[in-house]
Amino acid sequence: MGDGGVIGRAHRKVDAVDRMRGVARYADDLKLPGMLHGRIKRSPHAHARIVSIDAAPALALPGVHAVITGADLPTPYGVIPWTPDENALAVTKVCHVGDGVAAVAAIDEDAAIAACDAIRVDYEVLRAIYDPVEALAATDVTINPYARAGNLSKHVDLAFGDVDAALAASPLVVAEEYFFEGSTHAAIEPHCALATVDGGGVLTVWSSTQVSHYLHRELAKVLGWPAHRIRVIQPPLGGAFGGKSEPFDLEFCAALLAIRTGRPVKFLYTREEVFLAHRGRHPMAMRYATGFDRDGHITAVDARTIIDGGAYSSFGLVTTYYSGQLLGAPYRLPAFRFDSTRAYTNKPACGPKRGHGSVQPRFALESQLDQAAVELGLDPIELRRRNFLGADTRTVNEFAIGSCGFLECLDRVEAASGWKARRPALPHGRGLGVAGSTYISGTNYCIYPTELPQAAVQITLDRSGRARVFTGANDIGQGSSTMVAVIAAEELGLDLADIRVIAADSDLCPVDLGAYSSRVTLMVGNACLAAARALRAKVVEVVAARWGIAPGQVSLVERQAIDQTDPARRVPLTEAFHWAEAKHGLLTAAGSYDTPRDRHGAYRGGTIGASPAYSFTAHVAEVEVDVATGEAQVIAVWAAHDCGKALSPRIVEGQIEGSVYMGLAEALMEAHTVDGAHGGVVAAPSLLDYRLPTALDTPAIHALIVEHPDAQGPYGAKEAGEGPLHPIIPAIAAAIYDAVGVRLRRTPFGPPQLLAALQARAAREAAGALAPHKGRALAEVR
Amino acid sequence: MTTPPDQGELTVRFLLNGEPVAVAVPPHWTLLEVLRYRLDLIGTKQGCDKGDCGACTVQLDGKAVPSCLVLGSAVDGRAVTTVEGLRGPTLHPLFDAFDHAVAAQCGFCTPGIVMAAEAYLRRLGRPVTRAEAAAALAGNLCRCTGYTKILDAVVAASERLHGAGGG
Numbered sequence: 001m002g003d004g005g006v007i008g009r010a011h012r013k014v015d016a017v018d019r020m021r022g023v024a025r026y027a028d029d030l031k032l033p034g035m036l037h038g039r040i041k042r043s044p045h046a047h048a049r050i051v052s053i054d055a056a057p058a059l060a061l062p063g064v065h066a067v068i069t070g071a072d073l074p075t076p077y078g079v080i081p082w083t084p085d086e087n088a089l090a091v092t093k094v095c096h097v098g099d100g101v102a103a104v105a106a107i108d109e110d111a112a113i114a115a116c117d118a119i120r121v122d123y124e125v126l127r128a129i130y131d132p133v134e135a136l137a138a139t140d141v142t143i144n145p146y147a148r149a150g151n152l153s154k155h156v157d158l159a160f161g162d163v164d165a166a167l168a169a170s171p172l173v174v175a176e177e178y179f180f181e182g183s184t185h186a187a188i189e190p191h192c193a194l195a196t197v198d199g200g201g202v203l204t205v206w207s208s209t210q211v212s213h214y215l216h217r218e219l220a221k222v223l224g225w226p227a228h229r230i231r232v233i234q235p236p237l238g239g240a241f242g243g244k245s246e247p248f249d250l251e252f253c254a255a256l257l258a259i260r261t262g263r264p265v266k267f268l269y270t271r272e273e274v275f276l277a278h279r280g281r282h283p284m285a286m287r288y289a290t291g292f293d294r295d296g297h298i299t300a301v302d303a304r305t306i307i308d309g310g311a312y313s314s315f316g317l318v319t320t321y322y323s324g325q326l327l328g329a330p331y332r333l334p335a336f337r338f339d340s341t342r343a344y345t346n347k348p349a350c351g352p353k354r355g356h357g358s359v360q361p362r363f364a365l366e367s368q369l370d371q372a373a374v375e376l377g378l379d380p381i382e383l384r385r386r387n388f389l390g391a392d393t394r395t396v397n398e399f400a401i402g403s404c405g406f407l408e409c410l411d412r413v414e415a416a417s418g419w420k421a422r423r424p425a426l427p428h429g430r431g432l433g434v435a436g437s438t439y440i441s442g443t444n445y446c447i448y449p450t451e452l453p454q455a456a457v458q459i460t461l462d463r464s465g466r467a468r469v470f471t472g473a474n475d476i477g478q479g480s481s482t483m484v485a486v487i488a489a490e491e492l493g494l495d496l497a498d499i500r501v502i503a504a505d506s507d508l509c510p511v512d513l514g515a516y517s518s519r520v521t522l523m524v525g526n527a528c529l530a531a532a533r534a535l536r537a538k539v540v541e542v543v544a545a546r547w548g549i550a551p552g553q554v555s556l557v558e559r560q561a562i563d564q565t566d567p568a569r570r571v572p573l574t575e576a577f578h579w580a581e582a583k584h585g586l587l588t589a590a591g592s593y594d595t596p597r598d599r600h601g602a603y604r605g606g607t608i609g610a611s612p613a614y615s616f617t618a619h620v621a622e623v624e625v626d627v628a629t630g631e632a633q634v635i636a637v638w639a640a641h642d643c644g645k646a647l648s649p650r651i652v653e654g655q656i657e658g659s660v661y662m663g664l665a666e667a668l669m670e671a672h673t674v675d676g677a678h679g680g681v682v683a684a685p686s687l688l689d690y691r692l693p694t695a696l697d698t699p700a701i702h703a704l705i706v707e708h709p710d711a712q713g714p715y716g717a718k719e720a721g722e723g724p725l726h727p728i729i730p731a732i733a734a735a736i737y738d739a740v741g742v743r744l745r746r747t748p749f750g751p752p753q754l755l756a757a758l759q760a761r762a763a764r765e766a767a768g769a770l771a772p773h774k775g776r777a778l779a780e781v782r
Numbered sequence: 783m784t785t786p787p788d789q790g791e792l793t794v795r796f797l798l799n800g801e802p803v804a805v806a807v808p809p810h811w812t813l814l815e816v817l818r819y820r821l822d823l824i825g826t827k828q829g830c831d832k833g834d835c836g837a838c839t840v841q842l843d844g845k846a847v848p849s850c851l852v853l854g855s856a857v858d859g860r861a862v863t864t865v866e867g868l869r870g871p872t873l874h875p876l877f878d879a880f881d882h883a884v885a886a887q888c889g890f891c892t893p894g895i896v897m898a899a900e901a902y903l904r905r906l907g908r909p910v911t912r913a914e915a916a917a918a919l920a921g922n923l924c925r926c927t928g929y930t931k932i933l934d935a936v937v938a939a940s941e942r943l944h945g946a947g948g949g
Contacts, residue, residue: 011884012881012882012884013881013884013886015889016880016881016884016886016889017873017877017881019886019888019889019890019892020865020877020880020881020886020889020892020893020896021825021865021866021868021869021877021893022823022824022825022826022827022864022865022866022893023825024889025824026824026827026890028828029824031822185925186925187888187890187925188827188829188835188837188888188890188891188923188924188925189827189829189888189890190828190829236888236889237888238827238829238888238889238890238891239887239888239890239925239926240888241925268828270831271829271830271831271832271834476888477887477888477889477890477926478887479884479887650883650884650931651884653884653930653931654884654887654926654927654930654931657927657928657930657931658887658925658926658927658928659928660928661927661928661929661930662925662928686830686832686834687829687830687834687835687923688832688834692923692925694916694919694920694921694922694923694929695915695916695917695919695920695922695924695929695932695933696916696917696920698916698928698929698930700930701928701930703930
């Protein structure tokens with residue numbers, strides 16, 4: 001650590017006051033002279049061939065400047081370079097309701113709406129398929145126009161150890177089927193993009209993206225515009241959660257229409273368009289079998305998963321791997337096999353949502369553990385302790401694990417929830433449930449092959465005693481700009497107010513790969529640390545020389561350089577910076593970070609899911625079930641998360657609390673579905689119909705920070721933004737079982753499913769097939 | 783398209799953040815559109831445009847309303863306060879409490895939440911509980927925070943504004 005005393009303190013964020021006071025300019029708050037308004041005409045059909053498009057009626061309207069169609073942007077793209085299978089606007093066919101077919105630029109929003117209405121599109125409607133199993137079996141329908149093999153998007157089949165032999169020899173095998181419903185991000189800020197071209201041919205795109213760099217690359221590819229003449233700026237962003245982590249149609253359309261019209265063009269999604277753009281959590285149908293010995297040790301896990309991908313690949317190649325690869329911790333699995341198949345369907349494409357690809361399988365596996373604990377008569381926390389993987393070890397699929405605070409996470413939630421004393425005493429209808437999980441702190445490999453570093457930061461000291469930090473990192477509200485400021489302040493002895501962070505502007509900042517896979521704190525943090533330490537060394541060396549002491553005897557703290565051998569001797573940092581600049585010239589330094597490449601297996605796919613460091617989480621949820629209505633209410637959640645080292649504890653707490661909330665919403669309420677009986681429309685395309693929790697629906701969330709520093713992270717820090725979402729869903733399912741004795745294996749756990757399960761249990765109790773749960777017959781309590 | 787001024791724009795006169803304004807607006811525009819597009823008051827955010835999310839909450843005659851559900855012409859003769867109206871030489875206690883608690887992550891919902899909370903605290907004139915704050919803010923969605931630190935901040939601000947010795 002540096003001398004600054006900044007790390008680990010409760011900070012205010014560097015950018016929060018401007019955001020809350022309405023000063024910060026988000027993408028839709030930007031307005032340029034002569035700006036036109038864009039709008040996309042979208043398909044009303046789930047699957048149709050485009051016979052013809054007639055834009056003439058639109059172009060004849062007053063105020064309409066240009067119309068483009070798929071023929072103007074024919075190059076396919078995809079955020080994963082191996083699966084370029086979508087176009088900015090549909091070229092030959094539309095694959096889901098809401099696929100874009102044309103885009104307009106007009107003098108205002110009303111004129112743009114009128115122009116879209118005036119465009120005539122002739123469709124030949126094709127058979128649409130909404131079920132992934134049906135899609136995989138279909139031989140007469142190919143949904144995605146670039147699909148290589150029918151409606152198969154991706155298949156992964158990996159095995160570690162002899163699963164069949166281990167299961168055959170196990171005294172207990174829990175075999176069940178689970179279904180995780182799709183859900184979407186529903187960030188409060190709708191997607192927005194603004195583009196303009198200057199006289200020198202530089203195209204500037206402001207976008208509400210969380211991955212500026214991938215947008216930059218795909219803009220160059222699809223537009224055929226050289227990357228060095230594209231500037232991508234990410235303004236302050238109003239929430240993302242994975243929903244803004246790939247290029248979207250509006251960015252390409254804004255750029256091309258700006259080029260065509262010579263005027264700035266802005267697109268803002270309606271809320272309905274946000275639901276149509278989707279890229280949310282994949283629905284997964286999971287069949288799991290887990291073997292146990294008599295003491296509750298896992299012997300093997302066998303997982304088969306069907307993944308409903310929607311119409312395009314998005315990150316689906318990675319999703320398919322993650323659906324199995326991230327199960328290797330925090331438990332020791334002697335043998336493990338997964339077989340995952342992602343299918344195309346005529347729905348909005350699924351993609352990465354917070355906890356990408358691993359939230360669904362975590363629900364299945366943790367549910368298996370809870371069921372085994374009951375069958376073996378073990379406390380479910382104790383069963384998890386017995387299966388602890390350990391620190392500084394390798395998983396069955398050969399990921400190198402560094403620090404691991406999972407046992408402490410279990411201890412903390414056990415103590416804080418009063419588990420031991422309260423759980424046996426809770427009446428029928430009340431229950432406690434536990435679950436654990438792990439997540440990555442970024443991935444060891446970029447999504448495209450490169451030898452270049454994953455992150456870089458530049459820092460410049462100025463003569464007023466400030467530091468300017470330049471980073472490509474996308475602050476999406478998670479606090480990445482504050483994170484780099486905290487590190488710079490710590491190393492340079494400055495106050496947070498002295499740090500100016502310039503972020504996510506491709507003309508000003510070094511490349512960063514973006515805010516995804518929980519990579520930013522570890523990777524950008526390490527790069528910032530390297531830059532700050534290089535600058536610190538320059539300052540300290542000059543001060544030490546002036547004072548005739550060793551550099552190691554100089555501290556930089558509270559805006560002063562101090563002689564540790566004579567603390568009365570001190571100089572303001574502004575002056576120390578002047579001394580150093582006089583000797584070295586402008587005080588600037590760069591730091592880069594690249595990932596270790598020796599922390600995974602050599603098998604095909606072994607790099608996918610491998611991370612420099614893994615976070616660990618345990619939750620206990622307390623639930624009350626109303627057996628008359630089938631409503632499960634979460635009373636409280638205790639969430640302990642090992643983030644390595646909390647650089648800024650309040651921000652870490654906020655990540656834990658937000659994760660718990662988002663997962664809880666998926667467990668109880670959220671469902672992003674299409675209605676096949678009505679032509680494949682998105683069933684609930686508004687923030688009222690798509691049910692999500694308000695402040696009244698959200699329980700008390702107790703965030704407990706656990707710190708097991710990891711050698712790979714800056715000051716030992718690991719991720720905190722996604723891992724804490726995972727356990728809440730199975731923890732709630734386990735708590736419902738503890739409360740009323742029914743197992744729910746489909747999300748969301750709404751009243752229809754819970755009531756049906758209670759009725760089924762009551763019938764079995766009445767038939768004498770089941771003993772009453774907690775000594776109370778359901779017929780009696782209902 | 784936008785109705786040209788000579789073809790039926792309405793001139794609306796109202797008190798905006800304490801200052802009288804007169805602005806010509808198309809008759810179908812909402813207050814949200816008038817604020818953002820005509821008056822450049824970008825602190826009022828558009829999240830859904832149909833009254834579901836609360837990001838566009840402003841105060842109309844002192845009461846919190848979603849500005850996307852109010853026609854611009856309907857505020858004639860009334861008082862509108864936006865988040866910009868809470869600016870002053872010192873940080874408003876609500877902003878300070880939100881900043882201290884790190885209650886704003888992406889911050890997109892925050893101006894609307896602060897406007898709803900300010901109206902509520904002013905009406906009650908006393909410290910509030912977390913449960914009261916949760917009920918008062920149930921019309922404002924936040925996707926980042928799980929509301930935990932938002933409620934912390936509103937309770938803390940209520941104590942500072944109306945607590946013992948605070949009037």
